[in-house]
Amino acid sequence: MVLFIKLLKESLSFAYDALRQNKTRTFLSLLGITIGIVTIISVFAMVDTFRGKLQESVDKLGSKTIFVQKWPWGGFGEYPWWKYMQRPEANLDEANLLKERLDDVDGISFELNIANKTLKYQSNSIDGANVIAVSHDAYKTWTFDFSEGRYFTETESKSGSALAVIGASIANGLFPNQQAIGKTIKLMGRNVIVIGVLEKEGEDMLGMSFDNHVVLPLNFARNLIDIRSDRYSPQITVRGKENLNIDQLEDELRGTMRSIRKLKPSQEDDFALNKSTILSEQLDQMFIIINIAGWIIGGFSILVGGFGIANIMFVSVKERTNIIGIQKSLGARNYFILMQFLFESIALSLLGGIIGLLFVFSITQISTHLFDFKVVLNAGNIIRGISISVIIGVISGFWPAYTASRLNPVDAIRSK
Structure with missing residues (x-):
């Protein structure tokens, strides 16, 4: 331990001398390490940040939720859209049959998207509201958090009462500085009473938010649209019980849907079962590519910096050859000389890495406070940056x- 402290002290002292005596050369060498660390750690920090935000969006879909739809999620690689065009849309009858035949589910809902409608309340109006019509069990398949009011009762859903649950942005636009509950809004020429306001969620990375949504009972929507029309992107949402594996639910749901649509064993599915893991897997593939790009770009900078540090160390060996000879003549072992220069190289590389990490930290603070976009520099990325710096220091x-450790002491002393 004493030897280690002595080595570290002398190495830091020599590293400081190298910085002081060869400022320009050292600066240029450390610049490569710094740029490389900034590039790599910035990429990892951004990827971790986007991954976290996107995963939050994906998690809103629910880990136990499957969506029965016409189109599969994706679009990467081979995507035979012409084949999917021939598929039928999900319909209400199928949703009702699934409710009768599936046992291991918490809820099954049928949903229609009646997009871009105008809402009015007295002199206030909102354009582009996203109106969705849902069967009663939507509160079981989606998580509705209310800031005020409530969801539809089963009686209200079945009777098709003219009621609505609205998002926070809708409430703020139509009813600024006043309570929304009990107010009557005009939608598609009909009067609708607001009975609930959802908590503000904010726009997420995938654009999934109920802030600009109006939720209507499906049976009320019958008075506004043809709920059997394919133009409203119908889907069936199925949420499995917590103790049921998502793959088991998918298998059971696939078998039931094939039975409902009377598909022969040789026929392909004419429906898509979409789930959050599909998005997660696609995001993972995208982030792997971004990580590789970050390693390649940053790797070139680190490589240049590594050669620079190696050059500094060779010059340092040459300038201190006489001192090495004296140390050896006084009994210094080869490993002591080797570790002395190795620690010096690590110290120089580590300095470049720390400067790079401080620069990345500054970027995260600027992004958070000036642009209101929080970028996270976590402990894992800090450890990664320090580890890369140490490894480059060792290699260089x-x-x-x-x-230096193999120099002959007599020749080394005479070298000056």
Whole structure:
């Protein structure tokens, strides 16, 4: 331990001398390490940030939720859209049959998207509201958090009462500085009473938010639209019980849907079962590519910096050859000389890495406070940056250190 402290102290001292005596050369060498660390850690920090935000969006869909739809999620690689065009849309009858035949589910709902409608209340109006019509069990398949009011009762859903649950942005636009509950809004020429306001969620990375939504009972929507029309992107949402594996639910749901649509064993599915893991897997593939790009771009900078540090160390060995000879003549072992120069190389590389990490930290603070976009520099990325710096220091400094450790003491002393 004493030897380690002595080595570290002398190495830091020599590293400081190298910085002080060769400022320009050292700066240019450390610049490569710094740029490389900034590039790699910035990419990882951004990827971790986007991954976290996107995963939050995906998690809103629910880990136990499957969507029966016409189109599969994706679009990457081979995507035979012409084949999917021939598929029938999900319909209300199928949703009712699934409710009768599936046992291991918490809820099954049928939903229609009546997009871009105008809402009015007295002199206030909102354009582009996203109106959705849902069967009663939507509160079981989606998580509705209310800031005020409530969801539809089963009686209200079945009777098709002219009621609505609205998002926070809709409430703020139509009813600024006043309570929304009990107010009557005009939608598609009909009067609708607001009975609930959802908590504000904010726009997420996938654009999934109920802030600009109006939720109507499906049976009321019959008075506004043809609920059997394919133009409203119908879907069936199925949420499985917590103790049921999502793959088991998918298998059971696929078998039941095939039975409902009377598909022969040789026929392909004419429906898509979409789930959050599909998006997660696609996001993982995208982030892997981004990570590789970050390693490649940052790797070139680190490589240049590594050669620079190796050059500094060779010059340092040459300038201190006489001192090495004296140390050896006084009994210094080869490993002591080797470790002395190796520690010096690591110290120089680590300095460049720390500067890079401080620069990345500054970027995260600027992004958070000036642009209101929080970028996270977590402990894992800090450890990664320090580890890369140490490894580059070891690789860059090993051969100069080994060369110094093998010098003959007599020749080294005479070299000056």
